[in-house]
Amino acid sequence: MTVLGGEGEIRSLRPVRLGVVGCGGHTYRNVLPPLRQIPEAVIASFCDHNEEKARLYARAAGSDATWHTDLHEMLSSEDLDGVIVVVGFDDESGEPLYPPVVAEILRRGLPVWMEKPPAADTLGVRQMIDAAREGGTFAQVGFKKVFSPAVDRLKQLTALPDFGRITQYTYTYDVDLPAEIGNLRSPSGRRFLDDFVHVASVLDYVVGSASQIQVVRGPSGAGIVVNQHADGTIGTISLSSAASGLSPVERFEVVGEGANAVLENGAYLRYYPPGDRGPYGTSTSYLPPVGVASPPDHGPRIWEPEFSLGNLHGGSHFVQGYYHQMRHFVDSVRSKRPPQRCDLAAALRVMSFLETLAGGFCEWRDIAGQPQVTYQHVVDAPQSFTCSVCGNAMTLKDGWNYVCRTCGLTRSGQQSADAARV
Template sequence: MEEKKRARIGFVGCGNHATSSLYPAIHLIPEFHLVAVCDLKQELAERNARIFGAEKWYTDVSRMLKEEKLDGAIVVGTPQMHCEVGKQCIDAGLPIFVEKPSAVSYKDALALAEYARKKGLWGSVAYMKRYSVCYNLVKTITEREEFGKISEVETRFSNGPYPSIWGIKENARAFLIGQVVHIFNLVRFFAGEVEEVYARLNSVTADRFGYAITAGFKSGAVGVMNLNALESTEWKVSERLAVSGYDCWVEVEDMIHLRYHPGIVPIPGFSPGGREQTIEWRPDWTELMATKAEGAFGYKGELENFARSCLGLDKPKADLFDGAKDLEIAEAVWESATTGRPVKVKGV
């Protein structure tokens, strides 16, 4: 029996997010061969190599790139690291996978994307929501003829107090760049490119605030976003998405509960007929016993897509140019919130 080809991957970064959400998914991906791991802290590189089965560990990324024969590189750290180390990997002739945000600004993210393209290479950005089971079910539903054209997208996202990070002075701006680029990418996944945003910001304290955002899409659809750091004293995430079609809509809560309200009542012939008849999906508790990386939330899917893309078997669902587009929206929202004016999004 012919052995399945695997992409030889080097993984740079052994911090908390990578170790808890990404590394645990690797053993589930047949096309993924973890050749080497790298971290500036030797104890972390040794630990992840031991736990997750890498053949070698390094504390110097230049040495890893020189000594190992790789098909691709994963870089997970600060956005500044994504740009700096990402370019090193591109210079070594490798496609890259970076965490979101791909950079700390639209300008830097676009420069990274252009850098890869000029070298004849590409990169993926870790927007795991595009690979989650629930949002892909929504994608399937909204692309059916019965759903009609998407007319409106509504999102609500909340977590606890948000810090000032990565040299970004304002907590509320850091929130747009470091957290809710996920949501900007998600609404683009369904409604297409954003054309204009108008935002209001309510700053309660430096790290507790809320945005009310309206968006217009090039498709003609409109969107409403409630993005806040107000609803918990701790880091607790709450997320809702609703997509309206024609005579129907679909909504998702916390990526694990989907309700589809079709235009035609599923069980007709009763009076009252029950306009709230819905088709529902949620994983049962046995399906959620696995780690979050192995479950329904997209971490496995994004790594699997990268490995398969390195082998020429797939294409990224979210590339470096997507990373730039989402940061452009973040900057437009900040400009609108601080000037009180609608802001056009030019697009990459």
């Protein structure tokens, strides 16, 4: 089959034939456009309860795509390699519609990409897991932020030897904490589920699953989620929509052992490698000292999108991860191998985290399926330094510095190699 490539060139290949279930605004704005940059995929059929919309979507696809108003009919009559599902929430219960729809497709042996949130609870995800096992196939969930270039680079940074293990993180996101988490009939409850899966999926990918959580909520709807991990990592999630609508929606900072990284607005990434800002009280320059291990260009690294040239990476579908998640799904379908990210196992962890959030405030709750928090808090040991001038023992001065009470020599206690100073 001849298709158009990413540069508009003619290519000859056998693309995967995809069906699309759900012809709504999100499909039109954010799912179909990035597929134009994936020549290995072609939309073969559309399905929606509204026949006119399904027909118009098929026409807009610019191909010989068919349209249907019944899912069973589409699955039975079309030769498909995979299905994209974007169906939203049930009008009555407020629960995502994905579990029954996706399960039917999976039982037929067809891979599925579905938009988030995948379900209202872990029961819905398990229903899809069972269907995938029965059909011998797989599904991928649209946790787009996990596929964004900035989050992917953040994951790589935290894996650097110099970063050390993750010790702490702070995630700020522009959504209120509902008074009754899990009530999907309320606007705040449904908003929370729809938005918070982004936070939960990014944390699952970058940091891993927490073992224990506590939720605190203020009367305005502002909330704090405190996470404890079995390895001793701690994290907070700050939730509030009371900030200016002109400010970034999110900010994510991850702290290692002497290094940290900050991701703001999903695109602006800063990495602070290990370094020294100079001795307290006597430093004469705000720039880090230059030495063998720290050349003149040693310092923070900053990345941000470039919008001046006509590069694809400047488009929102590439910055936000829409393209990369669809690329991953198409490659998985072509290779007949389950996705490496955002599969149903990841969806189960995300929904388990969300389920644990539901309940009373200001109480610790364990997350099902995760190891217990068993680490012990250890008091830092006293340090001993000898004055290089008098030979006397130096005294702890203020928590950071040590002083010789005889001659007044002081030194930092932060690094044993620090030079003494008068």
